[in-house]
Amino acid sequence: MPKNYVYFDLETIRSANDVGGWNNKGNMGMSVGVTYSTKTNEYIAYPEKKVEELIKQLAGADLVIGFNHINFDYPVLEGYHPFTLKDQCISLDLMVSIEEKIGHRIKLESVASATLGAGKTAQGLDAIRWWREGKFREVAEYCCYDVKVTKLVHEFGAKNGYIQYDDKFGNIQKAEVDWDLAQ
Secondary structure: OOOOEEEEEEEEOOOOHHHOOHHHHHHOOEEEEEEEEOOOOEEEEEEHHHHHHHHHHHHHOOEEEEOOHHHHHHHHHOOOOOOOHHHHOOEEEHHHHHHHHHOOOOOHHHHHHHHHOOOOOOOHHHHHHHHHOOOHHHHHHHHHHHHHHHHHHHHHHHHHOEEEEEOOOOOEEEEEOOOOOOO
């Protein structure tokens, strides 16, 4: 039976400033969470009212793959859930993995544009603004695109053993990664 790898991202209703800082991620609220499952080969968008279904899918995955999901997305979801998702889910956080190799945090945009030649379509604060304007489809599409970009970055790194990123001086750098799940 094939493994079920679930790629994941979410967008929030409120910003860190709205909730009194980054230590209050559980109060940010989820506007939408999106997953892609390798078992079903489908994307699913979960509105806030279906957050428990999202958590159930993550907890049931063989591996949850995201970009900064351990230190951001999971704490946001824990505002709805009594357990620590970091302990409930087996995870591969691409940002953490890259940070371990290069010594500092990096944005998905920097990795995607250098590795894939295509970056993100917007930023998290845009998604919050769209949510407030009632543009729910835009939020879901943006989040879905981020999941797709994360998946493509992961697949590239798993296949090639490295990713590329734009450094703060505008140069493309290479970082080795060990993301081959077939091992």
